Amino acid sequence: xxxxxxxxxxxxxxxxxxxxxxxxxxxxxxxxxxxxxxxxxxxxxxxxxxxxxxxxxxxxxxxxxxxxxxxxxxxxxxxxxxxxxxxxxxxxxxxxxxxxxxxxxxxxxxxxxxxxxxxxxxxxxxxxxxxxxxxxxxxxxxxxxxxxxxxxxxxxxxxxxxxxxxxxxxxxxxxxxxxxxxxxxxxxxxxxxxxxxxxxxxxxxxxxxxxxxx
Ligand code: C5P
Numbered sequence: 766x767x768x769x770x771x772x773x774x775x776x777x778x779x780x781x782x783x784x785x786x787x788x789x790x791x792x793x794x795x796x797x798x799x800x801x802x803x804x805x806x807x808x809x810x811x812x813x814x815x816x817x818x819x820x821x822x823x824x825x826x827x828x829x830x831x832x833x834x835x836x837x838x839x840x841x842x843x844x845x846x847x848x849x850x851x852x853x854x855x856x857x858x859x860x861x862x863x864x865x866x867x868x869x870x871x872x873x874x875x876x877x878x879x880x881x882x883x884x885x886x887x888x889x890x891x892x893x894x895x896x897x898x899x900x901x902x903x904x905x906x907x908x909x910x911x912x913x914x915x916x917x918x919x920x921x922x923x924x925x926x927x928x929x930x931x932x933x934x935x936x937x938x939x940x941x942x943x944x945x946x947x948x949x950x951x952x953x954x955x956x957x958x959x960x961x962x963x964x965x966x967x968x969x970x971x972x973x974x975x976x977x978x979x
Contacts, residue, residue: 804849890948937961
């Protein structure tokens with residue numbers, strides 16, 4: 766059977782997760798949220814002290830598993846999939862993601878999950894590092910305000926009362942760090958999709974045309 770890898774990168778709250786899930790359903794290929802791995806490492810860092818967790822990473826026993834097409838992450842036997850969605854974890858994840866040992870650790874875990882199977886992976890360095898040989902590469906983006914509005918609506922729906930201005934500020938701060946010190950790269954061979962004026966379904970349809978047409 767032919768192995769198909771689809772790589773999706775882009776800044777925070779661009780809709781990568783929803784789009785990856787839609788593609789996954791349409792193509793029958795599992796999807797991996799690599800951000801969850803960085804978030805699990807961030808939670809481990811938070812618990813062990815941001816200044817001295819790196820030396821403990823080797824024994825941290827952090828793992829990721831795709832269960833019913835959703836990425837579950839574990840610290841030892843503890844399933845931390847829910848805890849990593851707290852808003853504060855986003856910023857910590859972006860900070861630890863600037864550290865080389867953290868990137869190496871997360872990259873190895875992601876590459877291992879892609880070995881021997883078709884996979885749709887989304888994150889920041891999928892096209893450039895994790896699935897650098899992928900046949901299909903996408904860079905999904907949207908303007909800052911649109912992304913902040915979407916993330917704000919998501920948080921509000923979860924009962925988190927965070928002002929829109931703060932969400933916008935945090936997204937810009939995270940993207941800047943991800944681009945300058947972290948892994949966010951727009952590779953030249955990626956198809957750029959600006960979803961500012963598109964619905965999730967329109968983005969999925971657009972990407973599927975590329976996949977079927979190539
Ligand atoms: O995608 P998500 O917002 O959950 O990712 C959290 C953080 O993890 C990002 O802001 C980024 O710093 C980091 N990340 C990364 N490389 C990836 C996925 C996520 O550096 N492939």
